[in-house]
Amino acid sequence: MTELHDTVLDWYDANARDLPWRSATASAWSVMVSEFMLQQTPVSRVLPIHEAWMERWPTPADLAAEPTGEAVRAWGRLGYPRRALRLHAAATAIVEQHDGEVPASYDELIALPGVGDYTAAAIATFAYGKRHVVLDTNVRRVFARTLSGVEFPAQSVNKAERELAAGVLPLDEPTAATWSVAVMELGALVCTAANPSCTRCPVADLCAWRAAGHPAYDGPPRKVQTWAGTDRQCRGRLMAVLRDADAPVHRSRLDTVWSDETQRRRALEGLLKDNLAKEVEPDFFALP
DNA sequence: CAGACGTGGGT
DNA sequence: TACCCAAGTCT
Numbered sequence: 001m002t003e004l005h006d007t008v009l010d011w012y013d014a015n016a017r018d019l020p021w022r023s024a025t026a027s028a029w030s031v032m033v034s035e036f037m038l039q040q041t042p043v044s045r046v047l048p049i050h051e052a053w054m055e056r057w058p059t060p061a062d063l064a065a066e067p068t069g070e071a072v073r074a075w076g077r078l079g080y081p082r083r084a085l086r087l088h089a090a091a092t093a094i095v096e097q098h099d100g101e102v103p104a105s106y107d108e109l110i111a112l113p114g115v116g117d118y119t120a121a122a123i124a125t126f127a128y129g130k131r132h133v134v135l136d137t138n139v140r141r142v143f144a145r146t147l148s149g150v151e152f153p154a155q156s157v158n159k160a161e162r163e164l165a166a167g168v169l170p171l172d173e174p175t176a177a178t179w180s181v182a183v184m185e186l187g188a189l190v191c192t193a194a195n196p197s198c199t200r201c202p203v204a205d206l207c208a209w210r211a212a213g214h215p216a217y218d219g220p221p222r223k224v225q226t227w228a229g230t231d232r233q234c235r236g237r238l239m240a241v242l243r244d245a246d247a248p249v250h251r252s253r254l255d256t257v258w259s260d261e262t263q264r265r266r267a268l269e270g271l272l273k274d275n276l277a278k279e280v281e282p283d284f285f286a287l288p
Numbered sequence: 289c290a291g292a293c294g295t296g297g298g299t
Numbered sequence: 300t301a302c303c304c305a306a307g308t309c310t
Contacts (some may be wrong), residue, residue, distance in 0.1 A: 017302045023290095034306085035306065035307095036305090036307095038306040038310090039304060039305090039308075040293090040294085040295095040304090040306085040307060040308095041294090041295080041306080042295095042296085042297075042304090042305045042306095043298085043306080044297085044305095045296075045305090045307085052306090059293080064290080076296060077294080077296080078294080078295075079293090079294030079295040079296085080293060080294050080295085080307090080308090081293095082293075082308090083293095083307090083308085084293095084310095086308085086309095109295095113308095114307090114308065114309090115307080115308085116307060116308045117307090117308090118306070118307060118308090119307075119308085122306070134306090136306045136307080137304095137305075137306075137307085138305095138306065139306090141306085155289095155290095156289080164292075181306095184306065185302085187306095188296090188305090188306080192304095193300065193303080193304065194299080194303065194304075195299085196299085215310060222303095223290090223291090224302075224303070224304095225292095225293095225294095225303090225304085227294085227295090231292085231293095232292075232293055232294060232309085233294080233295095235293080235304095236294050236295070239294085270293095272295095
């Protein structure tokens with residue numbers, strides 16, 4: 001434990017947001033649902049959906065008992081709706097293989113649909129207090145700045161970065177868990193991507209990037225997501241129609257939300273293939 | 289490993 | 300207005 005640890009932990013103790021999945025009484029399932037929803041999605045948009053989900057499906061078995069389409073519908077406009085599909089599939093696997101209890105080990109977690117390295121480490125850590133390196137975009141950015149002296153981390157996690165994070169992970173299990181959530185919170189609230197608030201950063205005096213004079217990012221161009229006119233936008237339009245419908249919709253209804261026929265057909269085929277939609281009878285479509 | 293995969297708020 | 304970006308995973 002170093003001054004960096006003490007400072008970050010003290011800052012978290014005083015500044016942590018009171019989020020439902022951080023409650024002392026939050027179930028592992030609540031943590032798991034939050035982690036799925038938070039993938040690439042801001043906290044503010046997750047909060048109401050997470051609350052609704054926990055009320056409707058307080059256990060994995062409750063969700064697994066419903067059709068996948070109900071999960072997709074209740075996902076609302078969170079984005080990346082296949083996360084809802086994967087969460088439903090994970091709930092089913094938990095019922096069938098883990099007696100309805102969210103498993104606690106990283107290996108069991110990462111075997112679940114929709115659970116990758118980050119989410120497995122996060123659930124094991126935040127729901128069960130295990131000691132794992134938790135590397136999300138916030139943690140990576142904080143370490144890039146404070147420890148490596150650069151504005152942004154590499155495009156993907158490499159061995160050196162993982163070892164760096166492992167090297168500063170407290171040995172004590174519960175402290176390691178708090179450390180990870182504290183670093184994430186610092187990245188989310190202070191050491192942000194666009195406009196970091198160095199003036200109110202608790203570790204500014206210990207930050208290598210600041211010490212170096214905030215050198216500008218000089219790595220490869222960071223990928224920017226195209227959106228307008230893409231298949232993804234088209235898929236989103238089609239899914240919105242299916243979500244908002246209370247009965248199967250005719251193909252002609254889908255035609256109204258996207259003019260390019262070739263792209264519209266391709267997008268619909270993709271949704272059917274991904275099991276986000278189904279053709280209940282010829283030319284009539286609905287959520288699965 | 290690069291690209292696909294939603295959505296909306298902030299600047 | 301455009302562009303950036305938000306607790307990634309899968310192929």
